[in-house]
Amino acid sequence: MAVLTGWLLILIGLAVGAGGAWLLWLGGSAYYLVAALGFVxxxxxxxxxxxxxLWIYALLILGTGVWSVWEVGLDWWALVPRGAVIVALGLWLLLPFINRGLHGTGGQPWTLAAGPLAVTVVLAAALALLSWQRDPHDLSGALPDARAPAPDSGIEDGDWHAYGRTGLGQRYSPLDRITPDNVGRLEKLWTYHTGDVRGxxxxxxxxxxxxxxKVDDTLYLCTPHHWVIALDADTGEERWKYDPEIDKNISRQHQTCRGLSYFPGHRADDGLESGGDQALAASGSGLEERPDTAEDRRCRRRLFLPTADARLIALDPDDGRVCRDFGDDGAVNLWANMPHQKDGFYYSTSPPVVTEDRVIVGGAVNDNVSTSEPSGVIRAYDVDSGELLWNWDPGNPDDTAPIAEGETYSASTPNSWSVSSVDEDLGLVYVPMGNQVPDQWGKNRNPRSARFSSSxxxxxxxxxxxxxxFQTVHNDLWDMDVPAQPSxxxxxxxxxxxxxxxxxxxQGDVYVLDRRTGEPVVPVEEQPAPASLGYQPxxxxxxxxxxSLNPPPLRGRDMWGATLFDQLACRIQxxxxxxxxxxxxxxERGSLIYPGNFGVFNWGGxxxxxxxxxxxxxxAYLAFVSTxxxxxxxxxxxxxxxxxxxxxxYGAPYAVTLKPFLSPLGLPCQQPPWGYVAGLDLVSGEVVWKHRNGTVRDQAPVPLxxxxxxxxxxGPIITAGGVAFMSxxxxxxxxxxDLTTGDTLWEDRLPAGGQATPMTYSDSQGRQRVLVVAGGHGSLxxxxxxxIIVYGLPD
Structure with missing residues (x-):
C-alpha cells in the first residue's frame, strides 16, 4: 500500500507541477511548483x-500553512481549501498500514519517523479551528436612531400602493408591530399558489x-405570464384573475412581471390644474373618485399592467374587468411608432409610474442582439384616456411633443427597463437608464443619446x-445599467x-444626489480608468x-477553489x-469584469x-468574463x-460572450463571501455594518x-419596527x-427561490403581515x- 500511495503522490505532483509551471510562466505564484516537488x-x-x-510531507504541510496565512490571513473559507487535500493525504500517511512498510520504521520509535508529520497535521487542524472563530470580512456597527419624523406618505400605514410602497421608492413601511424582540415568533399563516409555472x-x-x-382589503399581483390576481388580504382567498393571453410562442430574453401600478382615482377639486405646469402633489393623498356613468364603462380606480407583448392594459381593481375607455379598448400599444419592430424584442418588465393625471412607462430592449433595435423612449399617457401626452426620446431629447403619425423614434437608444421614482411636489420623474445597445460594443454610438446611457x-x-x-458610467462597455429604482x-x-x-x-457605487439639481450630496470624483485595448474607444x-460597496481589485491570491486543483485552475485562468x-x-483574449454585469446591486435596489x-x-460579488x-x-x-x-x-464587427468566472467544478473562481447585508448611513456617507449573508445549502452538491x-x-424592505426583510x-x-446592527433575527425555509422583494401590510384587524413570493429564477x-406566502405573529 505504501508503494501504491507513493505512485499516487507522484502523479499528483506531476499534475500540480505542470499547472504550477504554467502559472509561474504567466507571472503567478511559485508555491504550486514547490508543492509539486514536495509531492514528487x-x-x-x-x-x-x-x-x-513522512518528514518531507510534514515540511509540505508546514510550508503550505505558512504560505496560506501569508496570502489570506485567518480567513477560514480562503485558508482551509488551500490545504484540505494536503492535510487529508497527511492523515492517510499516518495510518499504520501505510507507514508500517517503510524501511526503518520498525527499528525506531514511531514518534521519530511519523511524529513530525503528526505534529504538522495537528497544527493545521488548530489553524483551521482558530480561523473558524473569526470573520475578517465582518464589519460591526450600529446605525443611528431617528433623525427626523416620518413624512406623511399619503396612504394608509397598512397599505402598499406601489412597487416601492409609494412613488418615492423607499420600500419602507411605517408599521411597527413586528420588532426585533418578537420577530422570532413569526409563523406562516397562509399560502396561495398562482398556477403559473415555468413550462x-x-x-x-x-x-x-x-x-x-395592497389596497384596502385586497392584494394585487402579476405572474411571469402576466396574469393579474386579486386576493383577500386576510385569508389569501382568490377574488378574481385576469389573463391577457400573451403569445407564449414568441421568443423573448425575459418572461417576468415585477409588478402592477395603482391609480386611486382623481383628487377633489383643490385648485390643482391637471396637466399644467404646476408641480403635481403626491398621489394617494385625499383621493376621491371622479364620477362617471355606467354607459361608458369607465373605471374610477385603475390597475396598470405592462405585458410581454408590449401592451399597457388598464384594469378595474374591483373585478378585474378591462377599462375599455383607456387607449384602444382598454390598452395602449407600446409598439406604436417604434423602429425595428420584432415580437419579443421590446416590452416593459417593470410597473410604470402613476401620478394624478398620467401614467409614465419605459421598456426593456433586448441586449447584445443587434445594432438595430427598438427605441428606449419614455412615454407619458393620460391616466384616463390613454392619450399620448409626451415622449422623451434619448436620440431626440429636446422634442418631447407627441410624435406624429407615421414617424418613428430613434433606434437603439438607451432604455429604462427598471422602475422609476416620482416626486410630484417637485414635478419630476427620475428614470434609471440602461446602457445603449449593444452593451459591449461602444463604437459609433449616437452622441446625442450616449450622454443618457447608464444614467x-x-x-x-x-x-x-x-x-x-447624472451619468454613472461613461461610454459603458460592461452592461452597467442603472438597475434599480432610485429611492x-x-x-x-x-x-x-x-x-x-x-x-x-x-458597480457598487451608491450615488446620493440632490434630486432638485442632480448635484452630489455625498462626494463624487472622476478617477482614471483603464486604457483602450485598441478595439474601441x-x-x-x-x-x-x-x-460605495465596490470591492477591491482581484489578485491572484483571491482565486478560490474547493480543492488545491481547481484553485490552481482558477489562478491560471x-x-x-x-x-x-x-x-x-x-x-478577444477575454477580459475579467469585476464587479460583473450581475451587479453589486440589481433591480432589487x-x-x-x-x-x-x-x-x-x-x-453581491461575482466576476464575469467578457470575450x-x-x-x-x-x-x-x-x-x-x-x-x-x-x-x-448583428451589424457590429464583434459578437460577445459573457459568462460567470467559474472553476472547473462550477464554483466562483473568486473567494467568498459572494453576498452580504450592509447598513449605510446616508448622511455621513458611511458603510456602518456589513455581514456575510446566506448559505450554499441549495447550490452545493451536498446540501450543507x-x-x-x-x-x-x-431587494429588501424596512419597517418602522426596526426590522428589515429579504428573501x-x-x-x-x-x-x-435587526436594522440597527444587521444581525439575523429569524428565518424560514421557502419552497422555491425567493428572488422577489417582499412587502408588509396590515390586515382588517390591524395585524402586521409579511408577504413573500417564492417562484424561483430561471437564470440563477x-x-x-x-x-405567495404570508407570515404573521401568533394572535
Missing amino acids: LTGALMVARRPGA DGDPTETTYEVTPL IVALELATGQVRWV LVDLTTDAGTVPALVAPTK VADTQPASAL FHRLHYQGRYTPPS LAVDPRRQVAFATP LVPRGDATTDYVSDGKPGLGEN PFKMGVPDLG GTLDYYVRAY GTRAGDA
Missing part, C-alpha cells in the same frame, strides 16, 4: 519505502420578480423635458434639509462615489485573462428608512447556441448550510434582520414555484 519527493521516497517521506418553450429567464400591492435622468412631469442628467428621501445635513435621491449601481475617467481592475475593456435616514443594502468574438458577416450565429441571437451583435455569503436577486438569496430562505437556477 514524498512519493518517490514512499516507493523506495524510506521513512524520510416548455419559456425563455430561461422565466421568473417571479413581483412585489404585490439617472430627471424629467419634468408636465412636459417630459430633461431637468438634469427618494429628505436628508438632514449641516446645510439644512436636502431632498435627496439615492441610486445604487451595478474608452473613457479616460469614470465617476466614483464616496459611499486569472492570469490568462486581461484584467486592469474595474472597467477593464472587453477583448435598497430599502431606505426616512426617519433614521439610513439604508439596508444587499451587495469579443470576431464576426465574418451580419447574419451568422457565432455565440447564441440556439437562443434568440443573444450576444450576436455553510454560511459562506451568497448572492441575492430581489432573494440563492438559498431558499426568507430572513429578518433556483427552484421554480408559484407560492
